[in-house]
Amino acid sequence: MEPGLWxxxxxxxxxxxxxxxxxxxxxxxxxxxQIALGAESVLRESGRRVPDAVAPVGVDNWEHVISGRSTRRLTTVDTGLAATPPEHMPTRAHWWSARRRPEG
Structure with missing residues (x-):
């Protein structure tokens, strides 16, 4: 496990x-x-057979949510984002401001 950007x-x-x-x-x-697609590109560049030799797996089914269809055949855990109404989807600005709120 390696923490980092998403x-x-x-x-x-x-x-x-x-x-x-x-x-x-x-x-x-x-x-x-998004992380899985980045990993997949490097795996392919390195000559590994994806997904036969190495299988990248993502979580969120984001490509389907954004485009309405998958652009690649990525194994992903679908968290139900497609069924979430847009007004209930947090924005980056909302997430950041919620993290920066003073306690109390």
Missing amino acids: NRAWGAAACRRLIGSVARFDAVFCGND
Whole structure:
């Protein structure tokens, strides 16, 4: 487990570190689909057969939520985001302001 940012670039960087380690692996479980897509691109660039030799797995089914259809065949845990009304989806600004509220 390696904490970090929740985007494709971080997923790619983390996967490069994993490939450079001595660890043997046949799957990469990622905190969201964006991280998994970043990892997938590095796995393919390194010559690994995806998903036959190494299977990246994401969480949230975000590509489907954003585009209305999946753009790649990524294994993902669907958390039901597609059924969430837009007005109930937190925005980044909302999340950030909620974290910065003074306690009390």
